[in-house]
Amino acid sequence: MKDRPLPAEFELIERFFAPLAKDYPGALALADDGALIELDPGHRLVVTTDVLVAGVHFPAADPPESIARKLLRVNLSDLAAMGAEPLAYLLALALAKDTPSSWLEGFVRGLGTDYAEFAIPLVGGDTVATTGPMTLTLTALGKVAEGSALMRSAAKAGDAIFVSGCIGDGALGLMALEGRAGELAAAHRDYVIDRYRLPRPRLALGQRLVGLAHGVIDVSDGLIADLGHICQTSRLGAKIEGASLPLSDAARAALADDPGLLATLVTGGDDYELLFTIAPEARGSVGEISHDLGLALTPIGSMCEGSGVTIVDGIGLEDVLEASGYRHF
Amino acid sequence: MKDRPLPAEFELIERFFAPLAKDYPGALALADDGALIELDPGHRLVVTTDVLVAGVHFPAADPPESIARKLLRVNLSDLAAMGAEPLAYLLALALAKDTPSSWLEGFVRGLGTDYAEFAIPLVGGDTVATTGPMTLTLTALGKVAEGSALMRSAAKAGDAIFVSGCIGDGALGLMALEGRAGELAAAHRDYVIDRYRLPRPRLALGQRLVGLAHGVIDVSDGLIADLGHICQTSRLGAKIEGASLPLSDAARAALADDPGLLATLVTGGDDYELLFTIAPEARGSVGEISHDLGLALTPIGSMCEGSGVTIVDGIGLEDVLEASGYRHF
Numbered sequence: 001m002k003d004r005p006l007p008a009e010f011e012l013i014e015r016f017f018a019p020l021a022k023d024y025p026g027a028l029a030l031a032d033d034g035a036l037i038e039l040d041p042g043h044r045l046v047v048t049t050d051v052l053v054a055g056v057h058f059p060a061a062d063p064p065e066s067i068a069r070k071l072l073r074v075n076l077s078d079l080a081a082m083g084a085e086p087l088a089y090l091l092a093l094a095l096a097k098d099t100p101s102s103w104l105e106g107f108v109r110g111l112g113t114d115y116a117e118f119a120i121p122l123v124g125g126d127t128v129a130t131t132g133p134m135t136l137t138l139t140a141l142g143k144v145a146e147g148s149a150l151m152r153s154a155a156k157a158g159d160a161i162f163v164s165g166c167i168g169d170g171a172l173g174l175m176a177l178e179g180r181a182g183e184l185a186a187a188h189r190d191y192v193i194d195r196y197r198l199p200r201p202r203l204a205l206g207q208r209l210v211g212l213a214h215g216v217i218d219v220s221d222g223l224i225a226d227l228g229h230i231c232q233t234s235r236l237g238a239k240i241e242g243a244s245l246p247l248s249d250a251a252r253a254a255l256a257d258d259p260g261l262l263a264t265l266v267t268g269g270d271d272y273e274l275l276f277t278i279a280p281e282a283r284g285s286v287g288e289i290s291h292d293l294g295l296a297l298t299p300i301g302s303m304c305e306g307s308g309v310t311i312v313d314g315i316g317l318e319d320v321l322e323a324s325g326y327r328h329f
Numbered sequence: 330m331k332d333r334p335l336p337a338e339f340e341l342i343e344r345f346f347a348p349l350a351k352d353y354p355g356a357l358a359l360a361d362d363g364a365l366i367e368l369d370p371g372h373r374l375v376v377t378t379d380v381l382v383a384g385v386h387f388p389a390a391d392p393p394e395s396i397a398r399k400l401l402r403v404n405l406s407d408l409a410a411m412g413a414e415p416l417a418y419l420l421a422l423a424l425a426k427d428t429p430s431s432w433l434e435g436f437v438r439g440l441g442t443d444y445a446e447f448a449i450p451l452v453g454g455d456t457v458a459t460t461g462p463m464t465l466t467l468t469a470l471g472k473v474a475e476g477s478a479l480m481r482s483a484a485k486a487g488d489a490i491f492v493s494g495c496i497g498d499g500a501l502g503l504m505a506l507e508g509r510a511g512e513l514a515a516a517h518r519d520y521v522i523d524r525y526r527l528p529r530p531r532l533a534l535g536q537r538l539v540g541l542a543h544g545v546i547d548v549s550d551g552l553i554a555d556l557g558h559i560c561q562t563s564r565l566g567a568k569i570e571g572a573s574l575p576l577s578d579a580a581r582a583a584l585a586d587d588p589g590l591l592a593t594l595v596t597g598g599d600d601y602e603l604l605f606t607i608a609p610e611a612r613g614s615v616g617e618i619s620h621d622l623g624l625a626l627t628p629i630g631s632m633c634e635g636s637g638v639t640i641v642d643g644i645g646l647e648d649v650l651e652a653s654g655y656r657h658f
Contacts, residue, residue: 010561026373028480028482031482031562032481033377033411033481034375034376034407034408034471035375035377036478037375037376038373038374039368044355044367045368045374046365046366047363047364047453048362048364049419049421050421051423051457051466053459056458056460078362079363081363082361082365088376090376092378093380124376124377126466128380128381129382129385130382130464131461131462132382132459132461132464133460135423135464137378137421137455137466139419141374142363144365151357151361152361152362153361217362218362229360
C-alpha cells in the first residue's frame with residue numbers, strides 16, 4: 001500500500017483528531033476557535049506544557065505510538081506532581097510536509113490507547129508544517145481541590161525524602177537505544193527501553209500525597225537536579241544516602257559492568273517518578289500508600305537547613321559524580 | 330557589546346520570564362510543575378493554542394518584539410471569537426541553541442508591552458533547543474459566562490453577515506515584506522506591514538457580541554475560507570456582495586494598480602478581524618457597538634439555506650477568484 005502525505009487541516013481534524021475529542025462536548029468537535037472547559041466548584045485548574053523535539057527529546061525513528069504516549073505522559077507526570085486529576089489536553093504539532101499518513105495514524109493510535117487508560121480527551125490544537133525536526137507541544141489541564149495542590153516549595157527541615165519506583169532506567173533506556181549501554185541482557189534491554197519510551201505518570205500517588213507530602217516534584221531532569229529544585233524553592237538543603245537509591249535489576253546489572261554509570265542514573269532524567277518529602281512521623285502512611293498502589297516508595301534521605309544536595313554515604317556516588325563533572329549540587 | 334547565547338533554564342526563567350508572571354500568584358513564579366488558575370463561579374474556561382514557525386508564519390528576520398506580540402495576539406483573537414476575556418497564557422519555545430540573548434530580550438519586551446495592554450500574565454512554559462526553524466507555541470486561557478460562548482456553528486438562515494475593520498491588509502503586508510506588493514506609497518506600505526505584524530484582537534467586540542451574534546469566527550485563514558467554516562459548522566450557505574467588502578485606502582490603492590490582487594485580499598488571511606452573523610432585526614445594535622468601540626462593522630451579505638460561499642455581485646470578485654484557482658467555495 002502506498003503511503004500518502006497528510007491531508008488538509010479540515011480532513012486532518014475530522015479523520016485523525018476528532019475521535020480523541022468525541023466524548024467531551026466542550027471540545028466542540030475541534031471545529032471552533034477554542035474549547036470550553038468546566039471546572040468543579042471549589043477547585044483550581046492546573047496547567048502545564050512540555051515540548052519534545054525529534055532528535056533532542058526522543059529518537060526520530062521511535063514508533064509514533066510511543067512518541068505520542070510519551071508526549072502525553074510527561075505532561076501527566078507534571079499534573080501528578082501537583083496532586084491533580086487530568087481533565088483535558090491541547091496538541092500543537094509542527095510536522096514535516098511529507099509526513100506520511102501512516103505515521104500520524106500511529107501517533108493518534110498511541111493517544112487513543114492512553115485516552116482509554118487515563119480518560120483524558122483532546123480538546124484543541126494546531127497542526128503546521130515545518131522544514132525542521134518534528135516539534136511536538138502538549139498542554140495538559142487538570143484539577144485539584146482549592147488549597148490542595150502539591151508544590152516544590154513546601155518541604156520542611158527534618159522531612160524524610162522518598163522517591164517512587166526505580167531511578168535511572170529511563171537514562172539507561174536512552175543509552176541502550178543509542179548503543180551506549182554495553183552488554184545488557186535482552187530482557188533488561190527491553191525493560192529499560194520501555195521505561196524510556198513510556199513514562200508511568202504517578203497520578204494515583206500524587207492524589208494520595210495531597211494533605212500528606214510537603215515538597216513534591218516529578219523526576220524529569222534527574223534525581224539530583226530535581227531534588228535541587230525542591231531545595232532551592234524551599235530554601236533548604238538535602239542529604240541523600242547513596243546506598244538507599246532504588247535501582248532496578250537491569251540498572252544493578254549495568255552498574256556491575258560499569259560502576260561509573262551511577263552518575264548517569266542519578267542525573268540522566270526521564271524517570272518520571274515522584275520525589276517527595278514528608279514529616280518523619282508520617283512514614284507509616286507512606287507504607288500504606290505503597291501497599292495500596294503496589295508501588296515501591298523508598299526513603300532516600302532527609303531535608304535539612306542549608307542549601308544544595310549532599311550525598312552522605314559510601315557507595316562512591318559522590319566520587320563518581322565529581323569525576324563526571326556534574327555540577328548541579 | 331558582545332551578544333551572549335541563552336543561559337540555562339533556571340536563569341532563563343528568573344531573568345526573562347518571571348517578570349511576565351509576577352502579578353499572578355497562581356503562576357507559582359514559574360518555578361513549579363504547573364500553574365494554578367482560578368475560575369469565577371458560573372464561568373467556563375476557554376482554551377486555544379496556535380503554533381508559529383519562522384519562515385512559514387512570519388519572516389525569521391521580523392523584530393522579536395512583533396513576533397512575540399503576534400504570537401500572543403493570534404491566540405487572543407481566538408478568545409475574542411469565543412466572546413471570552415483573557416486570563417493567562419503558557420509559552421512553549423523551540424529556539425536555536427545560539428539564539429542571542431538580545432533576541433530573547435526583545436521577545437520578552439514585546440510580551441511585556443502586551444501584558445500592559447491586555448493584562449494577561451504568563452503562567453507556565455517550556456524552552457527547548459531545536460536545530461530547525463524557531464517554533465513558537467502559545468496556549469491562551471480565557472473565561473466566558475456559562476452558556477455565553479460565541480460559536481461558529483450557531484449561524485441561522487437569513488442572518489446578516491458582518492465583518493469588523495478592513496479585510497486584506499494582513500495579506501498585503503506580507504506581500505510588501507516579501508517585495509511582492511508593487512508600487513505602494515510609503516505610508517500605505519508601513520500601514521499594511523504593521524497590520525501584518527501586529528494583529529488587533531477584537532476582544533471588546535467579542536464580549537459585546539455575546540447574546541447578540543449567532544455564528545462567529547476570527548478571520549485568520551482568509552475571509553472566504555473562514556466564512557466557509559461558519560457555513561460548514563452551521564450547515565448553511567452564505568451570499569456575499571463583493572462590492573461591500575471593507576477595504577483600507579492602502580488596499581484600494583493596491584487594487585487600482587492590480588485588480589487581480591482582490592483574490593489575495595479575500596483569501597490571504599492574517600486579518601484577525603471578527604466575522605459574525607446576526608438576526609437582521611438586530612442591525613441597530615451593531616451600529617451602536619460600532620459607534621461605542623470606534624470600529625467599523627460592515628454588512629457584507631447574508632446566510633441562506635444550502636452550502637458554501639456564493640459571491641453575488643459585480644466587482645468581478647468571482648471571476649478573479651476563479652482565475653486564481655481558489656477552490657474553497
